Amino acid sequence: MRAFAEIDLAALRSNVAKIRERAGTSRVMAVVKADAYGHGLIPCARAAISGGAQWLGVALLEEAIAIRSAGIKARTIAWLVPPKSDLDIAIREDIDLSIPSREHLVDVISSGRKVGVVPRVHLEIDTGMSRGGVLKEFKELVSALKSASDRHEIEVVGVWSHFARADEPGEPMSIDQLARYREALDYLLVSGLEVKLQHMANSAAIFNDSLTSLARFDMVRGGIATYGLSPDFKMMGNSNSLGLKPVMTLKAQLQLVKEVPAGSSVGYGGTYTLKSDTKLGVVAMGYGDGIPRNSNDRAGVFVGGKRAPIAGRVSMDQFVVDLGIDSSAKSGDLVTVFGDGTTGEYTADDWAVASGSINYEIVTRIGPRVPRIHLHHESDHS
Numbered sequence: 429m430r431a432f433a434e435i436d437l438a439a440l441r442s443n444v445a446k447i448r449e450r451a452g453t454s455r456v457m458a459v460v461k462a463d464a465y466g467h468g469l470i471p472c473a474r475a476a477i478s479g480g481a482q483w484l485g486v487a488l489l490e491e492a493i494a495i496r497s498a499g500i501k502a503r504t505i506a507w508l509v510p511p512k513s514d515l516d517i518a519i520r521e522d523i524d525l526s527i528p529s530r531e532h533l534v535d536v537i538s539s540g541r542k543v544g545v546v547p548r549v550h551l552e553i554d555t556g557m558s559r560g561g562v563l564k565e566f567k568e569l570v571s572a573l574k575s576a577s578d579r580h581e582i583e584v585v586g587v588w589s590h591f592a593r594a595d596e597p598g599e600p601m602s603i604d605q606l607a608r609y610r611e612a613l614d615y616l617l618v619s620g621l622e623v624k625l626q627h628m629a630n631s632a633a634i635f636n637d638s639l640t641s642l643a644r645f646d647m648v649r650g651g652i653a654t655y656g657l658s659p660d661f662k663m664m665g666n667s668n669s670l671g672l673k674p675v676m677t678l679k680a681q682l683q684l685v686k687e688v689p690a691g692s693s694v695g696y697g698g699t700y701t702l703k704s705d706t707k708l709g710v711v712a713m714g715y716g717d718g719i720p721r722n723s724n725d726r727a728g729v730f731v732g733g734k735r736a737p738i739a740g741r742v743s744m745d746q747f748v749v750d751l752g753i754d755s756s757a758k759s760g761d762l763v764t765v766f767g768d769g770t771t772g773e774y775t776a777d778d779w780a781v782a783s784g785s786i787n788y789e790i791v792t793r794i795g796p797r798v799p800r801i802h803l804h805h806e807s808d809h810s
Contacts, residue, residue: 430712431680431765431798435467438804439656439673441479446671447650448480450634454644457483457505457627459651461491466718466792467655467676470498471802476654477502478806485649489518496521505550505586507560515539519547524585528552528561530569537581549573550586551616551623555608556601557592566612574621586625586647587616594632594639595660602639632659635670656768657787661777667768674776676791677767678798682731683746684710685759694748695740700725702739707751709736711763714745718793719765720783723747727782729763730773732756736763738782766790 448456458476463469473484473495484500486492487508495504506518507526516539518525527533527549540547551573554561562569576582589609593599609628616623626645631653633643652659656674658666667674688708694700711729715721725737728749736749736757751757769775776787783790 429681429799431678431717433466433794433798433800434677434679435471435800435802436673436675436677436804437471437475437802437806439675440467440472440475440654441806443654443656443672443675444476444479444481444650447631447634447648447653450640451648452641452644455483455625455647456481457485457647457649458654459485459649460495460654461485461487461651462792465652465655465788466794468800468802469494470500471800471805472654472675473498473500473502475806481650481654483647485651489513489515489523492523493517493521496523507550507552511535515547516543519543519545522548524548524550526550526552526560526588527569527573528554530565530572533569533572533576533582537576540581546580546583548583548585550588550625551584553587553589553609553612555589555605555612555628557590557605559590559592561589567615570616570619570621574619577621584621584623586627587613587623588625588627591628591630591633591639591643594630594636594643596663597636597638602633602636603642606639606642630659632664635659635664652788655791657776657791661787666777667775674768676776676794678765678794679762680711680713680729680765682709682757682759682761682763683712685751685755685757685761687753693740696743697741700740702750704753706753707755707757708739709749709751709755709757709763711747711749711765712745713765713798714743714747716744716795717798718795719747720779720785720790720793723779723783725750725782727766727774727779729765730767730771731761731763733772735772735774 458481464472492506505524552561554563627647629643629648728737
C-alpha cells in the first residue's frame with residue numbers, strides 16, 4: 429500500500445478515559461468534527477462512546493446526519509449550521525442545534541413546526557473570542573428563546589461558549605471569558621430561562637490546571653485531546669506529559685532509493701543542495717495527501733531505526749528524504765512519517781514545527797487518498 433494511516437481506537441478510548449478523569453463529575457463530549465480530525469468519523473465516534481463519552485460534537489449538519497445514518501444514537505450537537513440550512517432532517521433525527529442569533533432561532537422554530545417535532549437547542553454566547561455566538565442581541569435572544577420555550581416550540585437544552593486562549597496557562601483572558609459566561613448564566617436565571625447543560629471547556633481548558641476546576645460546568649468538550657495530541661505542546665506539555673496517547677500513525681512506502689553525489693540539488697527550485705554523497709529516498713506521499721508543502725528538514729520519516737530528514741520541497745505526490753550514505757533502506761520499504769514518538773519517530777508535533785503550523789492541522793489535513801486502517805475495535809476483544 430502506497431500510504432496509509434493506522435488509527436488506534438484503543439488509544440482513543442484511553443484518551444476519553446483520561447478526559448473523563450479530568451472532567452470529574454461532568455459529562456464528556458467527544459468532538460468528532462472534520463472526519464474526527466482526520467481519523468475517521470464513524471469508527472472514532474463509536475470508540476469515543478464505548479470509551480465513556482456521553483455526547484458527540486460536530487461542526488457541520490452533514491456530519492451529524494452521517495452519525496445518525498450509521499445508527500449511532502448518542503446525543504449529538506452541530507454548531508455551525510448557517511441560516512436557510514435544511515434543518516428538517518436534523519430535527520427529525522434528534523440532533524441538537526446551536527443558536528447564535530435570532531435569525532437562526534426563527535429557522536429552527538419554522539422547521540420544528542413543519543416536521544412536528546420540538547427542536548433541541550443550545551444558546552451560544554460570545555464571551556470574547558468574537559467568532560461564534562450571540563453578542564449585542566444577547567438579551568433579545570434570551571427573551572425570544574424564553575417565549576419560544578414557553579410555547580413549547582423549542583427545548584433549550586444548553587448554553588455554551590468557547591475559550592480563545594485556554595492553551596496559555598495563566599492567560600487572564602480566560603478568566604475574563606469565564607466571568608462573562610457566568611454573568612450570562614446569571615441573566616438566564618433572572619430571565620427564568622432554564623437550561624440543563626452548561627458547557628465551555630475545550631481540550632485546553634480540560635488540561636490547563638489553572639482552569640480545569642473553574643470551567644468544567646456540566647459538560648466538557650474533548651477535541652484534539654481525544655486523538656491524543658496536546659492543545660499546545662510548547663505551552664502545556666506534549667502528549668506523554670498530559671497522559672495522552674496519539675491515535676494516528678502515518679506510514680508510506682519508499683518509491684525509490686538511490687545514491688546521489690555531493691553538490692546535487694534536490695526538488696523544485698533547487699532549494700536544497702547535498703553537502704556530501706548520500707542515499708535519497710523518495711516517499712510516496714505529497715501535499716496532495718496533506719503533507720505540508722512548506723515543511724523543512726525538522727521533519728521527515730523514520731526508517732531502519734533512524735530519522736531521515738526532508739531534503740528539498742515537498743511535491744504534490746512525493747517528497748525526498750536524506751537517508752544517509754550508510755542506510756540499508758530499499759525501494760518499497762515502509763517508513764513511518766509520524767507516530768507517537770516512543771521509538772524515535774517524528775511526531776505530529778515535529779511536523780507542526782517543521783511547517784510552522786499546529787498538530788491539529790497536521791492530522792486533519794491528511795487527505796482522502798490515504799486510507800485509514802482502524803485498529804483495536806472494541807469488538808476485536810469481546
